[in-house]
Amino acid sequence: MSPKGEKRTVEQNLRSRRSEVEDVRSRIRSGEYDGPTADLARGHVQTNLVILPEDYAFDFLKFCVRNPKPCPVLEVTDAGSPEPPVMAPGADLRTDVPKYRVYEEGRLVDEPTDTEAYWRDDLVSFLIGCSFTFERALLDAGLRLAHVDQGRNVPMYVTGRECVPSGPFAGPMVVSMRPYLPEEIPLAVAISGRFPTMHGAPVHVGDPDSLGVKDIDYPEFGEPVEIAENQVPVFWACGVTPQAVAMGARPPLMITHSPGHMFVTDRFDTEYAA
């Protein structure tokens, strides 16, 4: 019930929640906020961002379709258009991410808070599902996130599993790791599995060696977390995979979000639950 006692329709409720997310993006766009996004606009889908020249776009999209666990594509823009019409109509991908990374020939050259200086008419943007959606669902189900409890970034590892290549895009799958007790594992699998376009269920439970992880204490990305004696490492396909692979293709220009600084969309996590 609104203050005046009128009933609000579902559509009105959704509109009101959408305007909250527009406020968040507007604060980011103006430069008022340039921090990590994990705690913003709870309930809204956040995504990884990869921006590439049109010449690379089809091969990259084909790579993602061939490797949907690490690379679940939620949206692709028209070349030159910074607006994602499905996930956030009216948003501007040139400015609405708090922090970007700019790569030239695969080399990091800048970490700006907007990309207008780099924008070109042939750029295509890809929004890729992110683990925040299933992490929130795990927390809601009463499970812990060890990296959050320990105040660290989630540890990520390069595996021995090669992705199915596409044109210049090739390389191993990268995974994120969260440790759980044996009795927690079925719930962690079931809950994350409900979100197939946000990396879905884990790809591997236990034994890091047989996944090709080099050293569980030295993740290639993020930070190590402590695994208790009675915990098992559980590995999920990770959105760093498409970024690492795109970097390896050494395109003349690639723009991504900066780790943890995601794109906040209009869509709700629950819309993506299977």
Next chain:
Amino acid sequence: MSPKGEKRTVEQNLRSRRSEVEDVRSRIRSGEYDGPTADLARGHVQTNLVILPEDYAFDFLKFCVRNPKPCPVLEVTDAGSPEPPVMAPGADLRTDVPKYRVYEEGRLVDEPTDTEAYWRDDLVSFLIGCSFTFERALLDAGLRLAHVDQGRNVPMYVTGRECVPSGPFAGPMVVSMRPYLPEEIPLAVAISGRFPTMHGAPVHVGDPDSLGVKDIDYPEFGEPVEIAENQVPVFWACGVTPQAVAMGARPPLMITHSPGHMFVTDRFDTEYAA
């Protein structure tokens, strides 16, 4: 246990089931079988097929990503390659579908059993999820399929819901309809919803008018089925959508499967359950 009493590994079991599906494709390839595929290789994913010139491939793939309910893309080939490396390594999409349709400028010109006469080095093939997967799951859950009981093709309707366009690809969503009793609807929704890459949960339950269906008795594709007094029409996004939209773009050449004559893949339905 095998006849000799040895234990077979999961991998050996999978290999043995895969060789069954290779036999099916081999009989289709040789021309020995050119009928509908619904009852073949039970448990294996079957897909819709759309083949387009490379010039149209990125816009079409972008269309599919923007409209994942009617157009869940499971695989995209390299230009000129007839092999789908993820869904059926070693298969040949030029010959392994029992019956094809060939369109020139959006007009049906041929319905051959192989496409070698039309093949070009710039053709890209798209495998798109098909309702057979969730229909089998509905049957396994004890639900009926009215069109099967009545010996008809599933009725399909053009709706008033416009897809999100991409380049020359634009048009309304097409839906398939299966009638259920009110008490069956929650199960039908839950079961089909487990297969988000095979059209997933319905898009609409009841009232055809508000979906923009013109006349429930006259489906635009397939055949009408009788809806009992106490049944409700339930509508699922349909894989005819991308075909209809691609036809509307009038590309110089487009090849698809013929209705009901799908591509049988190596992959298992259960691999795609969320």
